[in-house]
Amino acid sequence: MRTVTHIAAGDGFSLERVKIRAESAAWSPPEVTAAYRVVLVRSGTFRARVDDQLLLADPALAYLGGAGQELSIAHRPGIDDSCTTVTCSPGLMRELTGDEPPNATALPVNGRLALAHRLLVSRAGQGAESPELAELVIGLVGDLLTAQAGTHQTQARGRAATLARRRAMVESVRALIADDLTASLRELAQSVAWSPYRLSRAFHQETGMTLTAYRNRLRTMRALQAIEAGHDDLASLAADLGFADHAHLTRTVREECGMPPVAVRRLLAVPPR
Structure with missing residues (x-):
């Protein structure tokens, strides 16, 4: 089942919330639009095929589909996936990049x-006016593209075949981490039949992050989701997500988001003035 909810639209952009619970792992029929689509995952993990490029999307990795490109999605059956699609016109994307916008890429x-x-x-759900939403869209998409440019420089080293094997292995490990945030480096390495040292190096080369940093990022994303949903017992939330304690949760969220969980709750719950 796929549910698409229109959230808002403005000058050169529109927002949709998409929820999917697939019955099979089959790829969806290809869709083509004349605009650019930035897809940010709120919860879940799924694969995206943009033309001939395969991407694994999760809360720590969004993706961009270019104008005129075919997009297909493959979900794990019986799992609830949720994402936000930010659709941008070619004109807006050119203004954001200052050049020809990139096509399919991970963000x-x-x-x-x-x-x-x-x-x-x-803010869109609270009925914010279009100029405010446009400013938020431009800031978000612009920052995503800036972060992608820095990561791409790290990834593009090595032979094509080696890079493809490394990417496939790292994507497998990312999916394993999404299912089990407590899995150790040795356990993950055994699952993909690589040595812990080789996996650790490859993961950092592919993502620009250590496994520990990546795991903490996913924990932070789930903490944000829970806080946004009204979860107010931070001690139990820390235990559920595998943090050492309440203080560890607070410290990690502050490092990732620039503010502690209490401030996150206030920001998402109260319209800014």
């Missing part, structure tokens, strides 16, 4: 960007 999402994503959706 790294840190805590600050995840918070900006949620603030945008929250």
Whole structure:
């Protein structure tokens, strides 16, 4: 089942919330639009195929589909996935990039960007006026593209075949982490039949992050989701997400988002003045 809810629209952009619970792992029929689509995952993990490029999307990695490109999605059956689609006109994207916009590419999402994503959706739901939403969209998409440019320089080293094997292995590990935030480096390495050292190096080369930092980022995304939904017992939330304690949760969220959980709750719950 796929549910698409229109949230807002403005000068050169529109916002939609998409919820999917797939019955099979089959790829969806290809869709083509004349605009650019930035897809940010709120919860879940799924694969996207943009033309001939395969991407694994999760809350720590959004993706961009270019104008005129075919987009297909494959979800894990029986799992609830939720995402936000920001559709941008070619004109707006050219203004954001100052050049010809990129086509299919992964977009790294840190805590600050995840918070900006949620603030945008929250303000749209509160009926914010189009100029404010346009400013939030431009800031979010511009920051995503800037972060992607820095990561691409790290990834583009090595032979094509080696890069493809490394990417496939790292995507497998990312999916394993999404299912089990407590899995150790050794357990993950055993799952993909690589040595812990080789996996650790490859993961950092592909994502620009250590496994520990990536795991904490996913924990932060889930903490944001829970806080946004009204969860107010931070001690139990810390235990549920595998943080050492309440203080560890607070410290990690502050490092990722630039503010502690209490401030995140206030930001998402109260319209800014």
